[in-house]
Amino acid sequence: MRTFTESTAYPVRVIAGVDGSPNSAAALAWAAADARLRGGELVVVTACGRDMPGIPGTAPPTPAAAEKACRDIQAQLLQALPAEAAPPVTTQVLHGDPVQVLTRTATEQDMLVVGTRGRSRLRTLLLGSVAQGCAERAACPVVVVPSPPRAAAAQPPAHGPVVAGVGSSAEARTALRFAAAEAILRKIPLIPVHAVYPDYASTQTGPGRGTADNDDLLPPLDRARAQLDILIRSELAGTSLTARPIAVYGDPERVLLTWTESAALVVVGTRGTGRIHAALLGSVSTYLLQHGHCPIAVVPTPPSLGITP
Numbered sequence: 541m542r543t544f545t546e547s548t549a550y551p552v553r554v555i556a557g558v559d560g561s562p563n564s565a566a567a568l569a570w571a572a573a574d575a576r577l578r579g580g581e582l583v584v585v586t587a588c589g590r591d592m593p594g595i596p597g598t599a600p601p602t603p604a605a606a607e608k609a610c611r612d613i614q615a616q617l618l619q620a621l622p623a624e625a626a627p628p629v630t631t632q633v634l635h636g637d638p639v640q641v642l643t644r645t646a647t648e649q650d651m652l653v654v655g656t657r658g659r660s661r662l663r664t665l666l667l668g669s670v671a672q673g674c675a676e677r678a679a680c681p682v683v684v685v686p687s688p689p690r691a692a693a694a695q696p697p698a699h700g701p702v703v704a705g706v707g708s709s710a711e712a713r714t715a716l717r718f719a720a721a722e723a724i725l726r727k728i729p730l731i732p733v734h735a736v737y738p739d740y741a742s743t744q745t746g747p748g749r750g751t752a753d754n755d756d757l758l759p760p761l762d763r764a765r766a767q768l769d770i771l772i773r774s775e776l777a778g779t780s781l782t783a784r785p786i787a788v789y790g791d792p793e794r795v796l797l798t799w800t801e802s803a804a805l806v807v808v809g810t811r812g813t814g815r816i817h818a819a820l821l822g823s824v825s826t827y828l829l830q831h832g833h834c835p836i837a838v839v840p841t842p843p844s845l846g847i848t849p
Contacts, residue, residue, distance in 0.1 A: 556568045702730050
């Protein structure tokens with residue numbers, strides 16, 4: 541089992557995928573603020589693909605012209621960032637499919653930041669294909685900045701708590717570890733949230749309801765709270781971080797969506813438990829990426845996050 545120490549190492553390279561759209565500009569602003577916060581490097585990556593914009597009524601741009609357009613886009617976006625305390629920046633223009641380019645560039649030790657939509661016709665869906673693809677395939681945590689971005693998304697992530705959607709799965713444990721590291725880094729509260737489906741509610745009342753030592757006898761919500769307390773004690777042992785766990789009845793998607801209105805960051809794993817979460821990207825993760833009001837971090841399992849055993 542991997543737990544935290546106060547010397548937990550954080551990703552030192554933040555990769556921002558940009559394409560010139562307003563959403564990628566918001567993602568770049570968030571990534572720059574995050575890189576400044578952790579004292580790391582900001583890497584701005586643009587995929588130069590077939591859907592690069594040209595002049596209406598003309599032939600598609602040549603590869604050289606498309607690459608120049610990408611570099612011009614990067615320069616414009618970087619120029620718009622606040623100059624104070626700018627992180628070290630490198631830029632890359634790479635040819636290929638955006639999802640493949642970004643997921644190849646980002647290693648397990650990095651953080652990848654993208655917007656919810658890109659600029660091509662394919663990416664005008666509710667959740668852009670690049671955001672979805674990166675969240676599904678990247679080996680590192682992927683932060684998706686919402687569309688339309690709220691004003692706070694362009695500011696340093698200093699307001700509100702870090703909220704972790706947790707349960708009993710390995711993916712939820714990994715999400716909790718990552719969320720704890722982010723809360724320590726930002727010096728803000730950590731709120732692990734576990735939602736219990738209402739139709740699992742127990743009508744058991746009176747004496748003999750069970751204890752944490754025999755949680756099979758507990759009603760579902762009490763059992764969830766007991767398991768959540770045990771999980772937090774085991775995962776956060778040895779740190780000064782104080783978590784405020786919350787277990788409630790409700791649909792996990794709706795419960796966590798409410799938290800996106802006040803959180804600095806909501807962290808989830810790639811999948812949950814049960815048949816409803818058996819898709820490549822879990823239903824809760826997908827729902828939050830589509831509808832969330834704050835940046836959403838999707839953490840793969842098992843990532844190498846520099847967390848000491």
